[in-house]
Amino acid sequence: MSDVPRKRIAIIGGGITGLAAAHRVLELAESEAQPVELTLFEATDKAGGVARTRRIGDYLVETGADSFITNKPACIRLCERIGLADELISTETTYRGSLVLRNGKPVPVPDGFMLLSPAKVWPILKSPIFSPLGKLRMGLEFFVPRRRAGRGEVLPDESLAAFVRRRFGKEALERIVQPLVGGIYTSDPEKLSLAATMPRFLDMEAEHRSLILATRKQAATQAEQHGAGARYGLFATLRGGISDLLEKLRTTISTRADVRFEAAVESVSRAGSGALLVQTASESREFDRVVFATPAYVTSGLLGGLAAGNAAASAPSSDLMELQKLLGEIEYASTAIVVSGHRLADIAHPLNSFGLVIPAAENRKLLAVSFSSRKFPGRAPDGRVLLRTFVGGAMQPELLELSDDEITRIVSEELTGMLGVRGEPDFMDVVRWNRAMPQYHLGHVQRVDRIFELTDSLPGIELAGNAYRGVGLPDCIASAESAAERVMK
Numbered sequence: 001m002s003d004v005p006r007k008r009i010a011i012i013g014g015g016i017t018g019l020a021a022a023h024r025v026l027e028l029a030e031s032e033a034q035p036v037e038l039t040l041f042e043a044t045d046k047a048g049g050v051a052r053t054r055r056i057g058d059y060l061v062e063t064g065a066d067s068f069i070t071n072k073p074a075c076i077r078l079c080e081r082i083g084l085a086d087e088l089i090s091t092e093t094t095y096r097g098s099l100v101l102r103n104g105k106p107v108p109v110p111d112g113f114m115l116l117s118p119a120k121v122w123p124i125l126k127s128p129i130f131s132p133l134g135k136l137r138m139g140l141e142f143f144v145p146r147r148r149a150g151r152g153e154v155l156p157d158e159s160l161a162a163f164v165r166r167r168f169g170k171e172a173l174e175r176i177v178q179p180l181v182g183g184i185y186t187s188d189p190e191k192l193s194l195a196a197t198m199p200r201f202l203d204m205e206a207e208h209r210s211l212i213l214a215t216r217k218q219a220a221t222q223a224e225q226h227g228a229g230a231r232y233g234l235f236a237t238l239r240g241g242i243s244d245l246l247e248k249l250r251t252t253i254s255t256r257a258d259v260r261f262e263a264a265v266e267s268v269s270r271a272g273s274g275a276l277l278v279q280t281a282s283e284s285r286e287f288d289r290v291v292f293a294t295p296a297y298v299t300s301g302l303l304g305g306l307a308a309g310n311a312a313a314s315a316p317s318s319d320l321m322e323l324q325k326l327l328g329e330i331e332y333a334s335t336a337i338v339v340s341g342h343r344l345a346d347i348a349h350p351l352n353s354f355g356l357v358i359p360a361a362e363n364r365k366l367l368a369v370s371f372s373s374r375k376f377p378g379r380a381p382d383g384r385v386l387l388r389t390f391v392g393g394a395m396q397p398e399l400l401e402l403s404d405d406e407i408t409r410i411v412s413e414e415l416t417g418m419l420g421v422r423g424e425p426d427f428m429d430v431v432r433w434n435r436a437m438p439q440y441h442l443g444h445v446q447r448v449d450r451i452f453e454l455t456d457s458l459p460g461i462e463l464a465g466n467a468y469r470g471v472g473l474p475d476c477i478a479s480a481e482s483a484a485e486r487v488m489k
């Protein structure tokens, strides 16, 4: 091992992406007997970025991500590799399902409804969410033809809103799809690219024509599958919260890498030798490879430093400028989560589900309320309930200009109106995430393809994170691991 030259690798950003990239680099260094000198630079004093778990009294509170989808295996596989398999827990079986607000009252999302499409017809017919005409229009989805390109044409990117209106009608979009998807992306569905966010629905249309038919088939086969997710249910988390994963990664990495906190990278430039020069307020060091695991707008700024020494690289400066521009154009939304603990006896609603989503058409001030302690065990003491209320997002950015006290007052009033929450909560805290949610707008897939094409012409540079090909934890981990694999080639 000692004869092989040491690869000097820097990872910028200590969110889940940076941590997972560092972990994969160290795994490969060991398996391929390739010595590395790895440094992770994190601007704040903590690892984890927008994912974080806090203990508040006897409550276990997620202030960012609270779980991850299991049908994308990267997160489960990583947990298994770092010895956390026994700590994985799935959602409670008692309270499955979600509620959606209709005329100010929570009503159940029809059984079998999968994000955009129903798998069962009868629950839709019985649901008070839709008018008789709305139900009829949804049923006509069986007969809506596929969208086809003319000869020699490429189909333009379609927004989520346009797709759902075309296949299921306006009511389905406004009353159920917008709030369900809004709960994930906090986005405007008129701008959200379906190809970038949920391409499987486009594939379903291409293959089966009708999404109702395709969803029914999928629901039947899912019941028979025994993939990674089958063992844990569709969503999983860790017994002690997402921080279990972050902390385990941080401690594992720290034994073999230099992990620096409060070390914001200020620029990355090219040294005369061709090496990459990473500069913080206190030092400047040379590396052979740099992984940017930072938000796209930060990466865009940091890449500016390469322009000066660009002669040493193969990329012309116009490519670098285009790359910076494309990265800078990825918009981000801000959101706030209000976490609160309550006595169950103080809540009129039985909270017999995982949460409530609120359509924009209801003109309220909340995006969604997650009933965290109904989803996972160990989140609240007996007789108590933990709520996470989402405010702001791309549709209501003005709410984030309010003070914490004003946001708390609005959330309290809304929770009283929607769920009958009364009495003094055990705690109520506002957690703000500014420019934390990348928005996959129309054209995102092409933009990201071009970003990676341009990055290929910058020797030693790799990009990873939630800005590109998926925002969920498994997507971030997959993106991190693939960047690490390219770095180690």
Ligand SMILES: Cc1cc2nc3c(=O)[nH]c(=O)nc-3n(C[C@H](O)[C@H](O)[C@H](O)COP(=O)(O)OP(=O)(O)OC[C@H]3O[C@@H](n4cnc5c(N)ncnc54)[C@H](O)[C@@H]3O)c2cc1C
Residues within 6 Å of the ligand: 012, 013, 014, 015, 016, 017, 018, 041, 042, 043, 044, 047, 048, 049, 050, 051, 063, 064, 065, 066, 067, 068, 069, 263, 264, 265, 266, 293, 294, 295, 298, 335, 337, 433, 436, 437, 464, 465, 466, 467, 471, 472, 473, 474, 476
């Ligand atoms: C409120 C909220 C709820 C969510 N819920 C879920 C969920 O339930 N399930 C799910 O799967 N996903 C969820 N997500 C999405 C998921 O959590 C994120 O996409 C993911 O955590 C992003 O990780 P990241 O490492 O790519 O980016 P970040 O977490 O943004 O990390 C980037 C890191 O880079 C650091 N940094 C920035 N600039 C510099 C610099 N110049 N030098 C050094 N370091 C720098 C930052 O401090 C930060 O630590 C949620 C996101 C949010 C905001």
